[in-house]
Amino acid sequence: MDQIYELLAITLGAILANNFIFSQFLGICPFLGVSKKVDTAVGMGMAVTFVMGLASAITWLVNTFILIPFDLGYMQTVAFILVIASLVQFIEMFLQKSMPSLYTALGVYLPLITTNCAVLGVALLNIQNNYNFISSVVYGITGGLGFLLAIVLFASIRERLVFADYPKSFEGFPIALVTAGLMALAFMGFSGLKIW
C-alpha cells in the first residue's frame, strides 16, 4: 500500500508540483523551439515521454548493476549521456523499421531528444532521490507526461497569441518567454498541493 501511495505522490509531483519545465527548468529548449503548433508539440511530448520512461529504466539498471559495484558513482553523467544517446539512436532505427508512420510523425524531434536535458535530468534525479526500479520508471514516464502537458498548454496559448494585440517589440520570442514565465508562476500554485 505504501508503494502505491509513493507512486501516486511521484506522479502528482512530476506532473504538477515539480513539473520538469515549470519548476525544475529542464528541457526548456524543445519547450520553446517546438511549441509553435499543437500538433508538433503533442508529437514532441509523446517522444519525450517515451524516451524518458525507457531512459529511466535503463539508466537505473546501469547505475545499480554496473556503476555502483565498481564504485563509479561519479561517472554517472558521462555514462548516462552514453546510454541516452545510444538509446535514442536505437529507438530511431527501431521506429523507422517497424513503425514508419510514427517515425515520420516524430520526424526530426526524435534525434533532438538526445540533447534534451529533461531526459538526462530524470536519470540523475532518480539516483539522487534513491528511487527503486519501479519508482524510477514511473517518475520517468510521469515526468514526460508533465512535459507533454506543459508543452501542449504552451503551444495552444502560442497559437492564440498570433491574434493577440501586443506591442510590436514583443513579437516572437519575447512574448513567448513572458508567456512561459506566467505559466511557471501559475504552476507554482501546485507546490502547496497535499492529498493526504
Add this chain to the structure above:
Amino acid sequence: MGNIIAAIVVLGVLGAVFGLVLAVASKIFEVKKDPREEAILSHLAGANCGGCGYPGCAGCAAAILAGDAPINACAPAGAENAAAIAEIMGQAAPTGERQVAFVRCNGGVNAKKRFDYVGVHDCLSATKVAAGPLECSFGCLGFGSCVAACQFGAMSIGPNGAAVVDPDKCTACMACANACPRHLITSVPVSKKVHVACANQEKGKAAMSVCANSCIGCGLCQKECKKDAIHVENGVAVIDYEKCVGCKLCTKVCPRDAILPVATAEEKEKYKAIKKAQAEKAAAAKKAAEEAAASAQ
C-alpha cells in the same frame, strides 16, 4: 590508479557494448532506401542554402523523389543538374531559361542622403534608424547584407554604391532577396539585358527629388515600346520579359536613366534626331496626302 583503470574499462566496455548493439540493430532494422535519393542528392548544389524551402539538400532530394518538389527545385544546381535529375526520375528535362538575381536600384551615390548612418554595417539595422539614411524609402542602402548572404560571390556593391549582381556567378538561389530589407532583388532571365533599375513607387516630383536615377512613372518608355513590353505599374516601370526583345528604345527615351543599360547622351541625341527626322517625314507625307486629296476634289 585502480579507480581510473576501472572507470576507463567500465565506460569503454559500456561504449563498446552499445556500439555493438547499434551496429547489429542497424543491420536488423535496416530500411531499404531508394537509391535514387542518393543519386538526386549528388546532383544538387550541396550548399545547404535552404533556397528551395526544404531543410538542407537531403530534404530537398527526398521531396523531389516524393514528387513534392519540382525537378528544378534546386536553383543553384543549374539546368544541367536539373536535366540529370529529370533523367533519374524518368521525366523530361524542364525547359526554361536560367534565372539570375537583379537589384532594382541604380541609385547609390545618386540617391540623396538624409544623414550619415554610422551604426552596425548591415542594411536591416540601417533601416531601423529613422527609416534609413536615404531620402528614397525604396532604394538600395549599400551596406551589403545581400553581399554577405551570397554564398557564391556573385553580389557586390557596385562602383556607384548600389548592390550589383554578377550574372555569371549567380545561381538564382535568392538568398540575397531574402536578406534585402527593401525587397529590391528579383530574378530575371539571364539572356534579357534591359532592366528597370528602380523600385520607387512614388510619382513625379516625389520620386524626382530623392534620387537622380529614380523612375518617376512618366510613361515615356511605355509609349516608346513597340512590343508592349514595358508598363508603369504602381508608379514604377516594369518590364514583361516574355515580350521584351532587348531593343533598348526605352533606355534612350528614359529622362531619368532608370533603365539599364543606361544610354549615353550621344545615343540619346542620335535617337532624338532620328525621331525628329521621322516625325518631319511623316508630317510632310501627311501634308502631301492632304494636298493630293484637295487637288483631286
